Amino acid sequence: MAAVMPPPPLTTRPTATVTEAPRAQPGRTGMWIAIATISMSFAALTSAMVVRQSGAPDWRHFHLPSILYANTAVLLISSLTLEWARRRSAAALSVTLGLGLLFVAGQITAWRELSAQGLFLATAASSSFFYVFTALHGLHVMGGLGAVGYLLQRRLVAGRVAPTTFAATALYWHFMAVLWLYLLVLLVARV
Amino acid sequence: MTAPAHVHAAPPQSFLRKYVFSVDHKVIGRQYLDLALVAVVTGMVLSWIMRFHLGFPDTAIPGLGKVAPTGAAGGVITPEYYLELMTMHGTIMVFFVLTTAPFAGFGNYVLPLQVGAEDMAFPRINMMSFWVTLLAFLVLVAAFFIGDGPPLSGWTAYAPLSAVGKDAGPGQGMGQTLWAFSIAIFCIAQLLGALNFIATTLDLRTRGMSLARLPYSTWAWFITAVIALIAFAVLMPACILLILDRVAGTSFFIPAGLVLSDRLQPHAGGSPLLWQHLFWFFGHPEVYVAILPGFGIVSHILPVFTRKPLLGPRVFIACLIAIAFLSYTVWGHHMFLSGMNPFSATLFSVPTLVITIPATIITLLWIGTIYGGRLRFTAASLFALGFVSVFVSGGISGFFLAQPSTDIYLHGTYFVVAHFHFVMGVAAMFGIFAGTYFWFPKLFGRFMNETLGKWHFWLTLIGVYCIFMPMHYLGLAGNVRRYSAFTDDYLKPLIPLHRFITIAALFTGAVQLIFLFNLFRSRFRGAKAPDNPWEATTLEWSTSSPPPVDNFGGRHPVVTHGPNEYGVNDGRGRDYIMQAAD
Ligand code: HEM
Ligand SMILES: [Cu+2]
Numbered sequence: 001m002a003a004v005m006p007p008p009p010l011t012t013r014p015t016a017t018v019t020e021a022p023r024a025q026p027g028r029t030g031m032w033i034a035i036a037t038i039s040m041s042f043a044a045l046t047s048a049m050v051v052r053q054s055g056a057p058d059w060r061h062f063h064l065p066s067i068l069y070a071n072t073a074v075l076l077i078s079s080l081t082l083e084w085a086r087r088r089s090a091a092a093l094s095v096t097l098g099l100g101l102l103f104v105a106g107q108i109t110a111w112r113e114l115s116a117q118g119l120f121l122a123t124a125a126s127s128s129f130f131y132v133f134t135a136l137h138g139l140h141v142m143g144g145l146g147a148v149g150y151l152l153q154r155r156l157v158a159g160r161v162a163p164t165t166f167a168a169t170a171l172y173w174h175f176m177a178v179l180w181l182y183l184l185v186l187l188v189a190r191v
Numbered sequence: 192m193t194a195p196a197h198v199h200a201a202p203p204q205s206f207l208r209k210y211v212f213s214v215d216h217k218v219i220g221r222q223y224l225d226l227a228l229v230a231v232v233t234g235m236v237l238s239w240i241m242r243f244h245l246g247f248p249d250t251a252i253p254g255l256g257k258v259a260p261t262g263a264a265g266g267v268i269t270p271e272y273y274l275e276l277m278t279m280h281g282t283i284m285v286f287f288v289l290t291t292a293p294f295a296g297f298g299n300y301v302l303p304l305q306v307g308a309e310d311m312a313f314p315r316i317n318m319m320s321f322w323v324t325l326l327a328f329l330v331l332v333a334a335f336f337i338g339d340g341p342p343l344s345g346w347t348a349y350a351p352l353s354a355v356g357k358d359a360g361p362g363q364g365m366g367q368t369l370w371a372f373s374i375a376i377f378c379i380a381q382l383l384g385a386l387n388f389i390a391t392t393l394d395l396r397t398r399g400m401s402l403a404r405l406p407y408s409t410w411a412w413f414i415t416a417v418i419a420l421i422a423f424a425v426l427m428p429a430c431i432l433l434i435l436d437r438v439a440g441t442s443f444f445i446p447a448g449l450v451l452s453d454r455l456q457p458h459a460g461g462s463p464l465l466w467q468h469l470f471w472f473f474g475h476p477e478v479y480v481a482i483l484p485g486f487g488i489v490s491h492i493l494p495v496f497t498r499k500p501l502l503g504p505r506v507f508i509a510c511l512i513a514i515a516f517l518s519y520t521v522w523g524h525h526m527f528l529s530g531m532n533p534f535s536a537t538l539f540s541v542p543t544l545v546i547t548i549p550a551t552i553i554t555l556l557w558i559g560t561i562y563g564g565r566l567r568f569t570a571a572s573l574f575a576l577g578f579v580s581v582f583v584s585g586g587i588s589g590f591f592l593a594q595p596s597t598d599i600y601l602h603g604t605y606f607v608v609a610h611f612h613f614v615m616g617v618a619a620m621f622g623i624f625a626g627t628y629f630w631f632p633k634l635f636g637r638f639m640n641e642t643l644g645k646w647h648f649w650l651t652l653i654g655v656y657c658i659f660m661p662m663h664y665l666g667l668a669g670n671v672r673r674y675s676a677f678t679d680d681y682l683k684p685l686i687p688l689h690r691f692i693t694i695a696a697l698f699t700g701a702v703q704l705i706f707l708f709n710l711f712r713s714r715f716r717g718a719k720a721p722d723n724p725w726e727a728t729t730l731e732w733s734t735s736s737p738p739p740v741d742n743f744g745g746r747h748p749v750v751t752h753g754p755n756e757y758g759v760n761d762g763r764g765r766d767y768i769m770q771a772a773d
Contacts, residue, residue: 016751016752017399017751018398018749018750018751019398019401020398021397021398022394022395024394024395025394026312026390026391026394029389029393029394030313030386030390033385033386034386036420037382037420037424040420040424040425041424041425041427041428042428044424044425044428044429044469044472045428045432047468048428048432048443048465051462051464052443052461052465055460055464055465056446056447056459056460056461056462058447058459058460059460121439121440121441122439122440122441122442125441125442125460128435128441128442128443132435136428136431
């Protein structure tokens with residue numbers, strides 16, 4: 001086929017133009033991408049919960065342990081202290097780290113309260129989802145704590161933290177708080 | 192995430208850092224390709240055993256009895272073992288070949304070069320993504336050696352069979368658990384990879400590389416990464432729920448009153464359909480993860496070998512984006528037979544038909560690009576042309592499957608096997624082959640042998656058509672899929688056709704030895720290649736072959752032209768202008 005076609009005429013040389021390179025902030029971009037992914041995972045679990053709840057008559061409602069509300073307050077405050085830490089205070093970073101650990105401890109306490117009532121992972125679909133949601137969120141929080149710990153170590157050892165590193169960590173940590181608020185509302189409404 | 196790409200001041204010295212635990216995207220890309228090669232050979236051997244059994248059900252395969260004493264005592268495989276082979280074949284091919292080679296492998300190697308970056312945005316995360324993928328592969332393959340063999344619930348792992356454990360059959364104990372872990376681990380790896388692809392494309396483009404000037408292959412990898420990011424983010428929690436059902440006694444997917452192996456399963460209230468929804472919400476986008484890099488490779492290669500710009504570049508990109516969006520609205524077309532009400536079936540059928548529009552437009556753009564071009568026939572361009580052929584052949588059967596009324600008949604038959612092998616399996620493989628012949632000179636500074644490459648192409652093309660075309664007929668004749676033998680009266684007349692397919696499959700497999708030979712020989716003996724042997728425009732060709740550790744030897748290429756400047760007069764007697772001219 002190609003042989004019978006006349007070769008296309010050569011057009012003249014297009015002129016060269018140059019645009020600026022994008023302002024590179026891969027840390028921030030990467031963090032937003034991570035946030036999008038994590039949100040998608042929790043959205044999938046949410047839809048799974050809705051389907052599972054409406055699909056069978058065996059859904060069992062139970063009272064959420066009230067310590068969850070205290071934990072929520074702790075996590076929100078830790079977001080604030082991280083903002084204070086932005087202005088180079090190592091103390092505020094340590095407080096954030098402490099509050100984060102307190103949140104994790106609080107969540108574990110909530111689990112213990114539930115299991116004391118006989119509600120385990122496999123007891124009912126509602127408790128299954130409760131444990132899955134809180135455990136996955138908790139794991140992500142612990143990842144964030146690792147990052148906050150790294151910031152603290154940098155600030156104590158090297159004296160400074162790269163602002164982009166701080167910004168990416170802060171973004172993640174605030175997202176953890178937002179995600180938890182969402183999960184709390186979901187659990188209050190459904191469980 | 193916190194450590195963006197830094198300048199490689201000094202290249203890494205130790206062997207381990209340089210070749211094994213390397214953060215260099217080029218090494219990682221090659222590691223992915225090597226892994227895919229191991230995986231594809233494994234997957235192909237499994238398919239030979241299956242095909243042999245289908246064609247010659249009573250003939251023993253010498254030596255197989257020793258390898259699988261329970262599954263194939265005396266060398267003839269049992270129905271259960273057939274399903275185990277099928278499951279491993281599908282899982283290995285879809286995840287560890289069709290995802291790792293065209294997306295993670297070539298994408299890793301070429302994308303940073305094409306945008307003019309020194310490396311991926313997060314090199315260490317990139318390295319991790321490869322090693323996590325390898326771990327996933329090892330966990331999956333371990334199922335052959337641990338417990339009572341691999342799982343038998345297919346690459347889709349439908350619940351409740353996949354969720355209940357040992358009682359569901361051989362391999363459904365440890366084997367299925369390993370499967371679920373493997374896939375969950377694989378999800379993590381691909382999420383890390385996709386993150387890098389997106390951040391690198393958005394943030395590390397060199398001066399002058401506006402989005403409008405991105406090469407089409409990079410566009411395709413970028414959009415694939417966006418699809419993968421969402422798809423794997425859904426499959427991962429689904430796998431976690433599956434694992435919990437299996438090991439922790441929860442009931443996400445297992446309904447009440449299920450009796451298996453004469454035992455009432457201690458679960459209640461779960462929804463098997465929930466797994467199907469989650470899986471296919473991932474699964475349909477996943478087929479585009481497998482094929483869109485091929486779209487990109489073909490669109491990248493055709494202009495080079497027709498010496499003509501790609502027709503309608505903006506339309507092409509718009510169609511890619513449309514496919515990405517639509518791919519999330521069609522998953523239910525895999526579930527027409529699940530008892531879905533006809534109204535929902537229509538809701539899934541319509542977007543399925545709509546998604547064929549951008550796919551068709553892209554095919555027409557390719558044909559328009561070829562039309563009137565000055566074709567240079569090389570192994571790479573032949574495989575690109577072959578890609579168009581098999582993609583169209585496979586795509587057409589999609590129209591029949593997209594409509595519930597015809598799909599209800601065809602769903603469980605070989606018609607579907609023909610459809611997805613053409614449109615995904617063979618097409619993506621052709622994309623991989625085209626990419627291999629095309630980029631090999633960049634990777635190793637040597638050509639692959641063209642004569643062997645052309646033989647490889649023609650024999651493979653004939654082979655795959657002989658294998659998969661007759662399967663449409665088998666399907667229309669009612670031949671069910673996922674069966675190990677066809678003993679029913681209405682199926683017996685089809686056995687000669689099965690025999691033909693088996694012979695074609697063994698033949699096509701043997702032809703791949705030409706490719707393997709060429710691949711290994713050319714690596715050391717191939718003719719030396721210049722930096723830009725195909726007279727292409729994109730940035731990967733404006734550096735040495737293979738490129739230095741930092742890709743451009745300390746230079747930062749400045750891009751002055753789009754990727755599509757073929758068939759132009761550059762004023763110096765060449766018919767193309769490189770993106771970073773001079
Ligand atoms: C032309 C557009 C397409 C249409 C209308 C279409 C439609 C369908 C439908 C309705 C099914 C379900 C059949 C059934 O199970 O009963 C199906 C199966 C499948 N399609 Fe497509 N498809 C198209 C393109 C593709 C592409 C581009 C790929 C991959 C690159 C692909 C890969 C698959 C796979 C892997 C399956 C089978 C999954 C399984 O059951 O294991 N399809 N297709
Ligand atoms: Cu689909």
